[in-house]
Amino acid sequence: MRHACLALLLSLAASLAHAFELEESRRYPAPGSAELRILSTADADVFEPIIEAFQALYPIAITYDVASSAQVMVALYEEGAHYDLAISSAMDLQTKLANDGFAQRYSSDATAALPSWAKWRDRVFAFTQEPAVLVLNAEAFETLEVPTNREGLIALLRDHPDVFGGRIGTYDVRISGAGYLFATQDSRNTESFWRLTEVMGRLGTRLYCCSAEMIDAVARGELALAYNVLGSYARARLPNTPGIVIVEMDDFVSVMLRTALIPQTAQAPEAAGQMIDFLAGLRLRPDLLAATGLPPVVSGAGADESVIRPIRLGPGLLVFLDRLRRDTFLRSWVSSIEQE
């Protein structure tokens, strides 16, 4: 009886400790006794082929928990949740975790083979590079010229309020980590960002939490275009979604790196290291690339002359996490995008 009470108390405490919110949790058992707990922002469906391929090589049971990037941060930074691997598309938050001492050092032949821009301090390792693209509805652009840069986009939106009024979508940067990252990088890279935001605000732009929903809306024709959509998701949908067009801007393309790190609280850092090695070698597995639609890190993509700019891992990313800076940015953005 006492034991039962104690167990109840413990489970209560355990559930209390889970103050961060999980969207989904999947378990992949394995014959071995080892267990790898992954906290990730990537959809479980997207990641499942990788986990299955990994388990074919290593008999390690895997728990795959999905949470938003903000919740990943809450879990690791504030609550010290026990995870062996944190996978997130929010490079800035991953960088902050590593900078503030919440990540373990890891190095291997596989991580050494990564290009230098795809890792930071041997703690944060990128395994995909996902460009932000413009997704268009083909029907809406039947008579219009497809813009190739942001200036062109601004001019197009200004000239055709009839086409685009209420039919533009973009991330709500207040709730989406990836959206905030793209928006802040845009603001850094081009002067036209704020003018574009103004124009989009005047046209009653609709805000979304996720790329998938924006793509769906474009495909249905609700949106004429969606700005700063994760290219990997769009490309994955392209074969069975005939109505959409993907445009990569030629002034610059922000490339988000999906990164993995081993939290300080990890209990199975060796298994986590094996998973990092597996992810770092993703480019060598065309079957997985096809199954997940994830574009792997390819060295040479960071070449200086290219307009494709992988967002640089490093302390610069901490700037937009600064409380005041974020407040200021969000205030400006909100006042630009919400004009009615």
Next chain:
Amino acid sequence: MTVARGQSSIRRRLVVQLALVAALLSVAFFFSLRVVAERATEATQDNILAASATSIADALYTDAGVVRVEIPYSALSMLGTVSEDRVFYHVRLDGETLTGYDDLPVPEASGTGRDPRFATYLYRGDTVRAVVVRRALNAAGQVHRVEVVVAQTRLGLAAISARITTTATAIGVVFFLAATALSTFAAQNALAPLSRLAEAVRRRGPRDLRPVTAETPTELTPLVGGLNGFIDRLRAALTRSEDLIVEAAHRVRTPLATVRTQAEMVHLQMEKPENRAALRQMIRAVDESSRSAGQLLDHAMVTLRSDQLETEEIDPGELLRDAVDRLSPTADLKDIAITLDLPDMPLSVQGDTILLQNAVRNILDNAIKYSPADTVITARLVPGDPCRLEIRDQGRGFLPEDVARMPERFSRGSNVGDVVGSGLGLTIVRDVAEAHGGALEIISSSEGSGACVTLVLPCC
């Protein structure tokens, strides 16, 4: 090289001392390089930190009476360009955190002014270098004091420091090895004149008492001077003693000649046989003394002349013939016949006539002295190079155990106690032979009687 091993060696001392100096210099170089390079890298980090903090301070602004800051992207990204170090910042307004890491300590400001202040301390498990930049800001009529702290870990610095240490070590070791090799070479070079001098002194013959004239560096001049002075004194002492012997021999011989003449005259007048016998013994003793004095004289002369040979071309056959002619009367007294066996062809020897005559005469004299009466002595010249002047007698010969020591000074055969002798004869022969690059050979004939003494001379 006669530089003794195991004992103190100038070269070793030179090399060791130079190597020690090189080692000291290498170590000093290593440390100074490290200090300079590390100061430089530290200064670089400080400069970047100060630039970062200053750019944050420059981004301070007031908005409706509220102090705010918009941290520039470059302020933190510039810290990430040099190394992958952790970066922390903290902006304080009137002692309250405005933004950033609120537990990041503010470096102690020792002094006033707007200059950035630096400090090194432990933060979140790593040593960090921190800078604080202070600003005063006027908002709504109120003066606010703002402190901007930027800190960075020093792992990149440690990596650079490790690289510098490796480089400095490599350079120091190479420098030391090169310096040591050069010191060895230099010591070898510096001591070369000493080796040359030692070689020059070693090479000279045992009787070469000329002063050393080899070219020597000034440092060795006192040594050479001392050596030459010593040689001079030695030569003078030797000359004096030779002079003394010559003088002594002369002084003994002349009165002995007088005594002999007188004794012979008295001998003729004596009638009693016992008196005559006594006088004959006396004359004999006088003869031997005179002979010994003569040989002492000859020996001294040989010693003197062999230092500076007055060489000329001599026919060794002539030498033999001359000696036989001279000593035939003496041999006749003992009824000893001397046969001369010379080759038909003329031969020639480079040598000092007086010395060679002396040597041949000594051999022949010995042969006559130790030959019993009514025997034959053979004097033979064997041509060839070297040519051999053999004097063979039928006397008692040498005992085998005596042969080796016979040419020693005052050394006589152990079977000649009954014959008076000085023990100098064969010494003179040997000295002359060696002065001419030849040799003295003594063979005791196998039959147990008779000896063969050969003067071997280079011949052409």
